[in-house]
Amino acid sequence: MSLDTPFPFTALHGQPLLQTALLLATVDPLIGGVLVEGPRGTAKSTAARALAALLPGGRFVNLPLSASEEQLVGSLDLEAALQGGQVRFRPGMLARAHEGVLYVDEVNLLADGLVDLLLDVCASGVNRIERDGISHAHAARITLVGTMNPEEGELRPQLLDRFGLFVRLGDTLAPAERQAIVRARLAFDADPATFAARHAPAQQALAARIAAARAALPAIAFGDADHERVAALCHAAAVEGVRADLVMLRAARAHAALDGRGTITAADIDAVAELVLAHRRKADDSADEPADAPHPQGGQSQQPDNPPPAADSADDWGALPPQAVPIRAVKNVRPLSAKKP
Template sequence: MPLVRSHYPFSAIVGCDAGELDDLGLSLVLTGISPAIGGVLVRGEKGTAKSTAARALAALLPPVDVHPEDRFSTDPADPDDASPDGPFEAGAAVESRPVRLVELPVGATEDRVLGSLHLEKALSHGKVAYEPGLLARAHRGILYADEVNLLPDHLVDLLLDAAATGRVTVERDGFSVEHAARFLLIGTMNPEEGELRPQLLDRFGLTVEVAAPRDPAPRAEVVRRRMAYDADPAGFAARHRPAEEALAARVAAARERLGRVLLPDTALTKIAEICAAFDVDGLRADIVTARTAVAHAAWAGRTTVTRADIRRAARLALPHRRRRNPFDAPGLDEELLDRILGDDELPPDPPPSQPPADDGPDGRGEDGPGDDGPGENAPDPRDPGETGGGAEGPSGGQAPDDAAPAAQAPPVEPADAPDHDADRTPAAPPGRGAAQDTTVKATAPYRPRLLTVRGTGEGTDGRRSRALGSRGRRVGVARPGQDAGGSLHLVETVRAAAARTRTGRADGPLRLRGEDLRTAVREGREANLILFCVDASGSMAARKRMTQVKTAVLSLLLDAYRRRDKVGLITFRGQGAGLALPPTHSVDIAAARLDDLPAGGRTPLAEGLLEAARVVARERRRHPRLRPLLVVVTDGRATGGKDAVARSLHAADQVASLGVSTVVVDSESGPLRLGLAAGLAARLHADHLPVREVSADALSTAVRERAA
């Protein structure tokens, strides 16, 4: 009998014991108590137990009842939860099974997620049958997406549709199927690898930031427990089984209590004040915060929502909804939150039978409406949230900007914009001349014109350059062995088999062979590597000029974020060039490095181009299908060292020999221009783009003026 490796117990994770949960453990438990909250997004650095905690949650949830022959896990007690495998007769067998944890791989295909034609039945028996996908399997369970920020756009769209409607509709290959898909969505991500699309980010009910503890004692305890688990997984799980069972029992009791928790109008009004003060978009934040506060009260053993419940709920439900643009860091001003909540406990709602004008709130503020008796709303000493702003105890749950001073504002005034500088690591451009250095910030980004790679590629799905892939309009079919990468084209497969049959014999059944298989060739869009090579020398140091350049690059970075590109940043000034940011999906970090980039010193153009050639060559070896687009931002001057002009021309020839698509963004301005950047573009076989024409609106205006 094969050995089954036990999952790491939830109660064994440091910070997730039954006595006191940190933000990570609490957010997972609350969504388990109330799945209507909408799931959890766990953000943090690598190696912080994000995946371990998500996988361990399933063991704490109560089992579900299903029909044994139902592949869609519908609820036998819910007449509205119909299964495509049904209907089932009255009194049909029902069994209880544990909640499923279904993992969504980053490389999953659309057919695997939605479901597809059952090929064996179609080819062997001539029947059109549906094979359920991962969303069907996750119904009434947990759908876990590791590295959710790296999911392709088409999978993100499927998750958005399923999360919004709770159903999946499949119309393809001659069948039509609709089934329920209500699941608890848990995603984990490392922000260094790129941010999440805002539409999917808002679908997560709660978010939590985790980081490794800096205190040696808890770090040592983490290592001690992990080594004990690796040495004996079964024995380790057995030692923690009592704590695991106690935690599961508390979750079950909170679920049972959830329907009896009272959310007074005063508490609901306070939630609305908080959401309005933090200027969140829409009303989903209000709903999620209210549901989370109710779940937290049930978890704490109360039947009325208190100030502490609202505070913990706001800290988990609002930080990721305050982002105004992709470069804003998530966070929450906790001092503003405390000012809005106030120091006093929430007053209860007045009894509906009493007239509004009476003796006032003399003495009624300690107890609830009266159904649960005195003391029901008293603070629970076991709950760390009842301390009202004391130590929360998260292993990294503090918001990134909680140390920033609070704005002196009325309680309902919107919070200040997040401070980006707190989390930025300034780039250290090579070279000398610190006395001449100057640093300016970019202005608000604009919509840039679309820059694309020449030709047709075969990269991952994206939104920039033309490519042959699994999505887009069908432009042909491919035979086996041609590595088209598309889905099976059933009509062309049958047609190829019929043509072969006619050349053999005129009658008899249609028999398919491997040589008959055809796949669809589709043309869509791919993501690219956008490599910026930015001149940060003294010739760029004029404040207005550098501001214009940084704004243009920032706008292109924002465009790269929206098109799901990978970005890298090279800077050159002084005596050399350096890779300020290795190619990454984290456009936020690129924007931070750009914003802190000083200008000054000589212009080593040759070194910048040679560094770009080295990075392009290296990335091509690592990712052959990821086509690069080199964006050189310079005025074309070369003043770095002896024979600077000759060396820059030689470097340009070396970059041109790579055959990489290149755009030279000409930063030269003023009435007297040398035109050196245009000459550099010709040498690179690149497109020449004046910085003022990076804006799509500016280009449209110029075209209209010329046409007039």
């Protein structure tokens, strides 16, 4: 076993929302990635690396803040074209991250133009390079994971909106949780191979579940009830435009697929709603929320028949269905774009 064996995804402790968001964005990369806001040392990079290890190629690309546009998108060698008649494409980081994970630590400090570009490529699944009238395109099925610490600068709201999902990690861990995390990490560091072997069955099961979910996506249809529920939730959150609606439908479909179902339910939508709305909600909209809007926390008649149980341990991954998202836990996520009323 190599020295850079990643910490297993299924061994992460106490980060069910982060894990859920990462899995959803991996099942359908067109969701547009995950933005993770949180303090240092809360497993953001560990989780992103662990996610990549669940994908067939295990590709993980860490984008440095100093990266140039050319390093990111690649370049066209026009000299070669002039001499030999053929355009040569030098792949960039986006090509290397195809079918894998692209991690951008402190994405709020990356030049806006690069963030823009990254988000475009990840949400379209295609990287197109043009130079002097010559163009080249390649598939870029990438799970984008960006992290940010708001104390070091905000992301422009336009860019914020374009990240598919948002997770805000808390900065306080209960003593018992700290112990569980530290014990697991110490055990891993002491003997990565044995630790990984212990988690191998759960890891393999989760990798298979991701693969099956990806394959199943195209056959899962969006029903009228799904459209209605999503539109009402997005309207109630007063989001701008319809990007939130599109992402929510995709995320709900990925959620159903991860659970091995061919039909989207209200519970799928509710389970992903806050991940989609947290960074897009306008001001404090709760006061003027329409009485009939289906809300994860209200509207009795619209509540899912079987509200999902809360997953409190990441060890449950691979065993529990993914709808185990504690939606209440994210209800109080501070909307980043919120303006004081």
